[in-house]
Structures are given as structure tokens and as C-alpha cells.
Amino acid sequence: xxxxxxxxxxxxxxxxxxxxIRRGRLRLFDYPNLADACDLCEEPIRQGKLCVKCLTRLKGxxxxxxxxxxxxxxxxxxxxxxx
Numbered sequence: 001x002x003x004x005x006x007x008x009x010x011x012x013x014x015x016x017x018x019x020x021i022r023r024g025r026l027r028l029f030d031y032p033n034l035a036d037a038c039d040l041c042e043e044p045i046r047q048g049k050l051c052v053k054c055l056t057r058l059k060g061x062x063x064x065x066x067x068x069x070x071x072x073x074x075x076x077x078x079x080x081x082x083x
Contacts, residue, residue, distance in 0.1 A: 002033040
């Protein structure tokens with residue numbers, strides 16, 4: 001049974017079903033075809049707000065930005081001593 005079928009049978013909106021999935025309020029192992037959609041790419045997901053691919057890409061971008069910021073701070077710190 002998928003989201004739309006459950007919605008039709010129960011009278012609960014598909015959006016509400018997605019919300020229940022996202023909040024972990026449905027036991028998905030009983031319904032293997034139920035899924036939410038990734039907030040970024042809209043691929044089916046079974047928990048959280050992002051799929052593994054988007055989460056990995058986002059974490060990588062954050063780590064890259066943090067490294068740039070660390071290097072900038074280090075350069076500012078070192079430039080104060082070079083004067």
C-alpha cells in the first residue's frame with residue numbers, strides 16, 4: 001500500500017500521512033511502500049527530511065565552508081604577527 005492508497009482508505013490526506021512519516025508516528029516496517037520525499041531532491045525517504053545523497057552532499061559543503069573559514073581566520077591571525 002502506498003501513501004495515496006492509505007489516504008484513500010483512511011480519509012487522511014496524503015500530506016498528513018507524509019507528516020506522520022516524517023515525525024516517526026507511523027510504523028513503516030508494516031507498510032514498506034509508504035514514504036516521504038526528500039526536501040531537496042524529492043526522492044522517496046523513510047525517515048528524516050533529507051535522503052542520504054543530499055545529506056552527504058550538504059555535510060560535505062558545510063565541512064568545506066568550515067575549512068575555508070578556519071583558513072581565513074588563521075591567515076588573519078598570522079598577518080597580525082607579520083607586521
